[in-house]
Each structure stands twice: as C-alpha cells, then as structure tokens.
Amino acid sequence: MNLFNLRRPQPSLDDLTADPAQPPRGDNPSSECLMASVERPPQVFVRGQGSWLWDSSDRAYLDFTQGAAANSLGHSPTVLVKAIAAQAQALINPGSGLFNRGQLNLAERLCLSTGSDQAYLLNTGSEACEAAIKLARKWGQLHRGGASRIITASGSCHGRNLAAMSASDCQSNRFEPQLPGFAQVPFNDLSALHAAVDAQTVAIMLEPIQVSSGVVPATEHYLKGVERLCRELGILLILDEVHTGIGRCGSLLAEQQYAVRADIIALGKGLGGGVPVAAVLARGKACCFEPGELDGTHHGNPLMASAGLVVLDSVLNHGFLEHVRDSAQHLREGLNRLANRYGHGEPRGQGLLWGLTLSDDSADAVVKAARYEGLLLSAPQPDCLLLTPALTVSKANIDEMLLRLARAFSRVHTAQLQCRRGIAV
Known part of the structure; x- marks a missing residue:
C-alpha cells in the first residue's frame, strides 16, 4: 500500500543537496541547544511501526535505514x-x-x-x-x-x-x-x-x-x-x-x-x-x-x-533467516533492475545489507530526493547508497521502495539536465 504518494515540483540540483535551514513549523522544540555532531534533515520524527516512520507533520516515510541497521526487527515491534x-x-x-x-x-x-x-x-x-x-x-x-x-x-x-x-x-x-x-x-x-x-x-x-x-x-x-x-x-x-x-x-x-x-x-x-x-x-x-x-x-x-x-x-525462530534470505534476493534483483535502467553499478552486499554504487557523486542528492518521495536512505560515500531495511521487511515494502527510489533517480537526473542546460546558456 502506498501510504505516502507525494507530488512536488521538480527541484533544482541545489534543492536536492541542501535541506531548508529551518525545521518544519509546529510544536517541535528548537535544535539550537543540540550540539551539531552530525548533519540531520529538518524533520522531527515522532513514531514508527515496522518499516514506516512518521514525522511531527504526520507524514509517513518508508525507512530503509532503520537507525543505521540497529532496528533489526523494525520500529517498535x-x-x-x-x-x-x-x-x-x-x-x-x-x-x-x-x-x-x-x-x-x-x-x-x-x-x-x-x-x-x-x-x-x-x-x-x-x-x-x-x-x-x-x-x-x-x-x-x-x-x-x-x-x-x-x-x-x-x-x-x-x-x-x-x-x-x-x-x-x-x-x-x-x-x-x-x-x-x-x-x-x-x-x-x-x-x-x-x-x-x-x-x-x-x-x-x-x-x-x-x-x-x-x-x-x-x-x-x-x-x-x-x-x-x-x-x-x-x-x-x-x-x-x-x-x-x-x-x-x-x-x-x-x-x-x-x-x-x-x-x-x-x-x-x-x-x-x-x-x-x-x-x-x-x-x-x-x-x-x-x-x-x-x-x-x-x-x-x-x-x-x-x-x-x-x-x-x-x-x-524457525523460518526467520529463510525470510531474510528470500527478501534479500528480491531486493538484490530489484536493485539490479534499477541500476541497469539508470546506468549505475551493480549492488554489493549480503542478506539485507546492500550498497548501490552510482555512476557519479550524486548520492547525497539522491538521498534528499528520496526524502521528497517519502523514502529514507543513507550514503556512506559520495557515490554509494546504503540500504539496511528491517530484517522483517516485506516484499511489498521492497517493491514500494524501488518505486520511490526510481522517482528519486528521475528527480536527480532532471535536475542535473537543468543545471547543464543552464550552464550551456
């Protein structure tokens, strides 16, 4: 089920490489008192269930980071x-x-x-x-x-x-x-x-x-x-x-x-x-x-x-690791199809730990474009995406992730073309 069917204007490359400076409006506390140890997006997340996270604006995100792979059973099992x-x-x-x-x-x-x-x-x-x-x-x-x-x-x-x-x-x-x-x-x-x-x-x-x-x-x-x-x-x-x-x-x-x-x-x-x-x-x-x-x-x-x-x-438990291996094959095959379609490298990894090497250093832009699409990913390197879903992830969740990632790739590709045209002019 698509819980987050977001439609926004195509962003520029600048939009995709820098989040807004101010967090979303509402009753969120200020981040000024928190030491800036890592870069974070402006959203404030308030609840999670399985493979999904919701922010303080009640917007849903499909989470394929799962707390840097810490949430092995998903959110709040x-x-x-x-x-x-x-x-x-x-x-x-x-x-x-x-x-x-x-x-x-x-x-x-x-x-x-x-x-x-x-x-x-x-x-x-x-x-x-x-x-x-x-x-x-x-x-x-x-x-x-x-x-x-x-x-x-x-x-x-x-x-x-x-x-x-x-x-x-x-x-x-x-x-x-x-x-x-x-x-x-x-x-x-x-x-x-x-x-x-x-x-x-x-x-x-x-x-x-x-x-x-x-x-x-x-x-x-x-x-x-x-x-x-x-x-x-x-x-x-x-x-x-x-x-x-x-x-x-x-x-x-x-x-x-x-x-x-x-x-x-x-x-x-x-x-x-x-x-x-x-x-x-x-x-x-x-x-x-x-x-x-x-x-x-x-x-x-x-x-x-x-x-x-x-x-x-x-x-x-009986069948759990078999589910991981089965989901892993489904994810790997889907990532291979996406990589071939958009000219990226083959995915690397095992089980439900995968990296997708990109054809350029656009990983940060893809991560931000994916967030536009309600998908959470991370980028360990400028040319690599990291996917660490819950070990309980369903094939339906994987298919939904692939759709959103494809839209993110399209957003970045469109923004890159606009930048090149602007430079040419």
Whole structure:
C-alpha cells in the first residue's frame, strides 16, 4: 500500500543537496541547544511501526535505514515493546557488580547459538570493538611474549572509542589522536597482510563487509586465507560483526557465510533491536579476561538484556533467516533492475545489507530526493547508497521502495539536465 504518494515540483540540483535551514513549523522544540555532531534533515520524527516512520507533520516515510541497521526487527515491534515494558516494571539496573537473570540468559544464549565460550555485554559496537582489542592484547601478554600490534584493513571503521578509532580508517578520525600499536594494509589483499605480520603482531581485525567504505565485502578467498594465516602464525582473528551480525547477512553471523571461525567477535547494532546492546564473544584461549578488566555502569543491565534476548530469539525462530534470505534476493534483483535502467553499478552486499554504487557523486542528492518521495536512505560515500531495511521487511515494502527510489533517480537526473542546460546558456 502506498501510504505516502507525494507530488512536488521538480527541484533544482541545489534543492536536492541542501535541506531548508529551518525545521518544519509546529510544536517541535528548537535544535539550537543540540550540539551539531552530525548533519540531520529538518524533520522531527515522532513514531514508527515496522518499516514506516512518521514525522511531527504526520507524514509517513518508508525507512530503509532503520537507525543505521540497529532496528533489526523494525520500529517498535510488539514483542520488543512488551518485553522492555515488563522488564522495566521488575528491574532496570541493579548495577554492573551484581548478577541479573537477563544478563546471564543473554550471555548463555549468545554462546550456545554462536559456538562461543564466553560473552561480555556492553552498550555499543564501539565498546565491543574496544573490548576485543583489549582482550587480544591481554592474550598477547599471556601467550605471545607481550605482542600487542593489531593489523587492520584500510577502509575499516571499527567505532568511535579511542582504541577502536585508532584501528579504523574512518573519515571521522581526522580530529582524533591515534594510539600506537596498529597497522593498516589494503583490504582483500592477502599478500599485503602476509608482509605486514611480524613478531609483535597479536591479531588481525577485519570487518566481513566494510560498510563505511561503500559496502565492500571480503572475498571468500581472502577471509579464508586470513584465517589460515592466523592459525599458521598462532595469532588471533578478530571479526568486527557490528554491522553484519545477528541475521543481517542471512545467517546469525557473517562468518558462517564464509565458513571461517574467529577467535573474538564484536557484536552491536542489531543485537538490541534499537536498544543499545552490544557484546564481545571469545573462543578458546582468547577467554582470558580477569575480574576488573572490563566494567561499565550499564553493561548487561536487565533492560538491555531483555531486548537482546527478544531479538536473538526472534532471529533464531524457525523460518526467520529463510525470510531474510528470500527478501534479500528480491531486493538484490530489484536493485539490479534499477541500476541497469539508470546506468549505475551493480549492488554489493549480503542478506539485507546492500550498497548501490552510482555512476557519479550524486548520492547525497539522491538521498534528499528520496526524502521528497517519502523514502529514507543513507550514503556512506559520495557515490554509494546504503540500504539496511528491517530484517522483517516485506516484499511489498521492497517493491514500494524501488518505486520511490526510481522517482528519486528521475528527480536527480532532471535536475542535473537543468543545471547543464543552464550552464550551456
């Protein structure tokens, strides 16, 4: 059903690359007191359901960003709302120094479902990556003569904590001090990785799919080669599955798609279904943290854990991952048709994590044109669109998205032609 059939005059290219300075009128609070940490559109969103969001003007938007892939079950799923409400009435946060049932249940469920030996619950994917780095270096002290150097891939983005950012190649790192002990080599280049490993190397840390670089998947040959190298040299393999884990790629973990097995895994984003929940998983000798080496005021509190349990149970339910894979094929085929029609590149990704490479640097303009059409997308790179719908997205929602995206492409194409004609005149 088309809930948002918007018709507006064709905008100019300037209209598509800059939102109005003032937010919509109404009873919205001012944004002046909010630090300008990221660029945001002027709309103020007030409610959501499934794949849809509504702003304060009661305008509906089909959401194919889902909180940067955090809302794995969509907006305000009933099962999650009920679980959080029930837990809030019983116990919210007894303190990180005390056990609670939700914490123990989620840690056990994560270990059993992923074949891990230990899990620690945190708030964000950045914290999970930082914990993975600390854990690897602790292992290096115990088992590799104090080795602490970690090799990552250029184009990676492992979070926004200092240690995680030092391991990353994000644009947002440009104002941050970098910690020593990290080295970067080209992604999907086994030879460069071999050459970079030395006696001080304790681990190789990779994303199965580099989302911030424009949704660039690791090749199977590369990731299996990395695992083999780690085993031969006796160093750890860390997989940052903050973006790719918890069903996003059509399996519980992306490592299953590649038939590899990491020693340490960082999880985040979709684990809480929109609630800030993350985890670091460890296997074998990598389980070496001792009391006092990880702590956080909100880590593993019952409210967060209840959300994580609901999401994990939902993803592991019979037929759920099959639905993700089926929806993924439908989405990929639709994106291929659109790309061919408008002369763009082939979509890249797995499951319900897709990037569409454009023929020019018009991604921001397409995102804004899509918003005219009631469709929410994001652009990790100037020439790439990112689509991360809810794992529960329907084929009808996908078809509606493709229609709106096609209209957005047409808007941008028309605006570009008008600009060229204006320049020619």
